[in-house]
Amino acid sequence: MGKGQQPDIGSNQDSFKPRSTAVITRYLYRMYGQEGLDTAQILERSGIDPKQLADPVARIPHEKLIKMWEVAGELSGDPHFGLHLAEKVPVIPFNAGDYAAMTSKNLRESLYNLSRYIRISSDAVKIDIQFDSDLTHVFADLSGGAKPNKHHTDFWVLYLVRYIKGLLGLSVPLASVGFNHEEPDDTSAYQSVFNSKIKFNERNSYICYESKYLDATSVCADLSIHKLHESMALKELQALNDVGIFPRVKRAISDALPAKVVDINAVASALNVAPRTVQRQLANEGVTFKKLVDMARKEYAISEMENTSLSISEVAYRLGYQDMGSIYRAFKRWTGMTPVEYRENLRSGE
Numbered sequence: 111m112g113k114g115q116q117p118d119i120g121s122n123q124d125s126f127k128p129r130s131t132a133v134i135t136r137y138l139y140r141m142y143g144q145e146g147l148d149t150a151q152i153l154e155r156s157g158i159d160p161k162q163l164a165d166p167v168a169r170i171p172h173e174k175l176i177k178m179w180e181v182a183g184e185l186s187g188d189p190h191f192g193l194h195l196a197e198k199v200p201v202i203p204f205n206a207g208d209y210a211a212m213t214s215k216n217l218r219e220s221l222y223n224l225s226r227y228i229r230i231s232s233d234a235v236k237i238d239i240q241f242d243s244d245l246t247h248v249f250a251d252l253s254g255g256a257k258p259n260k261h262h263t264d265f266w267v268l269y270l271v272r273y274i275k276g277l278l279g280l281s282v283p284l285a286s287v288g289f290n291h292e293e294p295d296d297t298s299a300y301q302s303v304f305n306s307k308i309k310f311n312e313r314n315s316y317i318c319y320e321s322k323y324l325d326a327t328s329v330c331a332d333l334s335i336h337k338l339h340e341s342m343a344l345k346e347l348q349a350l351n352d353v354g355i356f357p358r359v360k361r362a363i364s365d366a367l368p369a370k371v372v373d374i375n376a377v378a379s380a381l382n383v384a385p386r387t388v389q390r391q392l393a394n395e396g397v398t399f400k401k402l403v404d405m406a407r408k409e410y411a412i413s414e415m416e417n418t419s420l421s422i423s424e425v426a427y428r429l430g431y432q433d434m435g436s437i438y439r440a441f442k443r444w445t446g447m448t449p450v451e452y453r454e455n456l457r458s459g460e
Contacts, residue, residue: 131230180259
């Protein structure tokens, strides 16, 4: 890969809806409130249950976080809301992975650990560090497979710049910065904040520094504390990647529906796990990927039959069944009844 050439760090998200920790959601919720925005309206319009904000292990669908940014930007009336908000907010660690990155020896190791543990914060974010002799690019796919949101992207790009500044205790001049959204009519706010070469409509957003800063010592560098947080971060990753993969894969499949095809390769990629690992770990838990797809289809089909007026043929089409006979056989296997009999029983109150 040539210098500055953007890697393809996105993944096929068509069959998986990534999530972010509720801790970050709570942080944004409070920052919106500090700006005088109607946070209750933001949560309601985004489909987020306020109770989830109090649960440190809850993970919020990324599409709902994007919706939060859309609503917050609208309510603020500020075309550069994300950029302006990122100038004010406290830069804090959200989990053990962030602490491990902050206590790393230097900028090089901190960036490496940031990319290594980012999944603890969000399945939606992919970070790739391209180290060259002259320039170092930090590429970030923040979209989670969704259409980029300007406020969301601007906020986290500037947040990362401020994170590095706080990490080193000095302002490291940017060589360039790029955004994966369209160029706004007025770019003066970007020039004022970043004071560097700025590009828009990039494949991935990025920040770029001269590589000579990579060995700059971190202000919080502390080997003993770093090892402590690294151990905790590795356990959190283990919990996400290896332990109890059954519910994670099942949730991913359920999130993908309705879909004609749910591809194990896409789900595994989004989970940052090899397809063979998914199959092996599911086998250890006594289930197959095919079985989980069947379970998710059953739940989806029954929910649609109970809660909508969709025709059986439409439900079959949404789930990828090639003919009516296929869904009739599946429904008979699931419930002991045909779809028609099931819906008639619902109507009769049996």
